[in-house]
Amino acid sequence: MTAHKARKTARPAGKDQAGAQLRALICPQSDPPPKPDTETAPAHPHENLDRTVRATAARLTGGVSPHAFIEAWSDWALHMARSPGRQLELIEHAQENVFKLTNYLLNIDDAAEPPFAPKAHDHRFAHAGWNRAPFEIWAQGFLAAQDWWNYATDHLRGLQPDDADRTRFMMRQMLDLMSPSNFPALNPEIIEATVQTRGRNLSEGAVHFARDFLHTMTQAHIPAPPGYQVGKDLACTPGEVVFRNDLFELIQYAPKGGTVQAEPILIVPAWIMKYYILDLSPRNSMVKYLVEQGFTVFVISWCNPTAEQAELSLEDYRKHGVMEALNAIDAIVPGEKVQAVGYCLGGTILAIAAATMARDGDDRLASITLMAAQVDFAEAGELLLFLDESQVAFLEDMMWDQGYLDRPQMARAFATIRAEDLIYSRAVRRYFLGQEDAPTDMGVWYADTTRMPARMHSEYLRGLFLENRLSAGRFAVEGQVIALKDIRAPMFVVGTEADHIAPWKSVYKTKLFTDNDLTFVLTNRGHNGGILSEPGHPGRHYRISPRPAGALYVGPDAWLARHAPRQGSWWGEWSQWLTDNSRGKADVPAMGAPEKGYAPIAAAPGAYIHQT
Secondary structure, three states, X not given: OXXXXXXXXXXXXXHHHHHHHXXXXXXXXXXXXXXXXXXXXXXXXXXXXXXXXXXXXXXXXXXXXXXXHHHHHHHHHXXXXXXXXXXXXXXXXXXXXXXXXXHHHHOOXXXXXXXXXXXXXXXXXXXXXXXXXXXXXXXXXXXXXXXXXXXXXXXXXXXXXXXXXXXXXXXXXXXXXXXHHHOHHHOHHHHHHHHHHOOHHHHHHHHHHHHHHHHHHHXXXXXXXXXXXXXXXXXXXXXEEEEEOXXXXXXXXXXXXXXXXXXXXXXXXXXXXXXXXXXXXXXXXXXXXXXXXXXXXXXEEEOOOOHHHOOOOHHXXXXXXHHHHHXXXXXXXXXXXXXXXXXXXXXHHHHHHHHHHHHOOOOOEEEEEXXXXXXXXXXXXXHHHHOOXXXXXXXXXXXXXXXXXXXXXXXXXXXXXXXXXXXXXXXXXXXXXXXXXXXXXXXXXXXXXXXXXXXXXXXXXXXHHHOOHHXXXXXXEOOEEOOHHHOOOOEEEEEEOOXXXXXXXXXXXXXXXXXXXXXXXEEOOOOOOOOOOOOOOOOOEEEEEEEOOOOOOOOHHXXXXXXXXXXXXXXXXXXXXXXXXXXXXXXXXXXXXHHHOEOOOEEXXXXXXXXX
């Protein structure tokens, strides 16, 4: 067994050379050559002082660059100031909103529809008390203001679209903070609970707040509640760890029955969270489902990197992660191709690995499944609001100081995208209604966050998000550019309708940059819920269609209009597709291959899943 040891270099030299290392990794040979060594010498010590100051500021702001947001406000305000016609539009829109609101409140009728309604995912005003005066006035007034600001921050001629979107995002955060639902004296649900419990809800909420505040300050690990123990109740599909290096453990799952499909499955999960989202509870475990369908399943369980692994790179995750796992499977199931599956960021690195293998003539992949994974980042949703040169540099300074992007820093970025639900509604429930969060398998997984190595995250943000090199044909591996169009193995690509991390239209663009046989599935729910769509789950539907190799491209809106939803889970379609891409049944392989250096090390789910 080989082991990969990530090194940590001294801060002044190693960290300041990260940019040069990144160019060597992802720049094509046709790019300008790197500057001479004399120009890439360690920076003046005073620059380290600057980076330390910026890193401190970044921790206070959660990694959000104040400069980027000030620039967005300035751009919006200056363009608005020289647009008198647009100003008149806003005045007229404000008058219309006031008229609608006044007319409704003066003619309140149980049958009348309120003029303003919250978004589908906004549940702050769902309580029946918001339909009575005076609470209805406050709710409608807030929604009217929200509607006006959405209109005011719409795109404007000459205004950078990113600045318009960023200004809208910031205004939404400010409005969410000022929502009447956040104030006990204005929220009928809180008032009702306070009267019914004689204030016990507020005292219990104070206890919750003190507990959460202490946890936020200490970042102490919170054990999973009873009934949700990892390795016992969650991530409990039987298997063995058959390979381990410093980056990941490879788990082989025990088969069901006397035969299996000949081609084994390798699942490459994202390392932004732990792998067991795909082996959650027995009722919704994708791993368990695949095993029961007669597949030999392997899963990568990534380590939770520390400051000592700050120099782990994207290339490390490809070479010492995906490729090392494929080498192990070759030894355990010799002579068989692999059906590779990638989820989220794991799907992106799998696509990079597959394109590299295609370029190098490595045909070990029988098929490729990408679930909620992007290969093009031009339409990556609201996460792009956090990314420009200023933002990335700000994050890099913070990671340069601590060696990684920490868990709460990453979680806050995702939470602010749906702040009304993930931050404020939860705060009202816990601190004013005194309600404990009901434990769920996904809630336990979501709280079990991981860190991101500094170098890898910088490469990911710059090379993929910021510069979109993979789909632009400018992403190089081992000094040579790779192309997604080189991939010939059939693909099964899954997007989810309500995904705010990997928007489905961005996932759909995999069809634009490939020419192989590809089946696209669009399922309902979000980034995690849409993937965990086991058979029998109520309220699930999906759309599906194959695209033959070489077919003409059809845009996402046209595709959506042509394909009606089908009720049920997409897992059955996927299982049949995997079976169709298999050569048939074969004998069950042994667990590991001790004679080749892949002896079982420990029972699943292994040790890395427990790293905090």
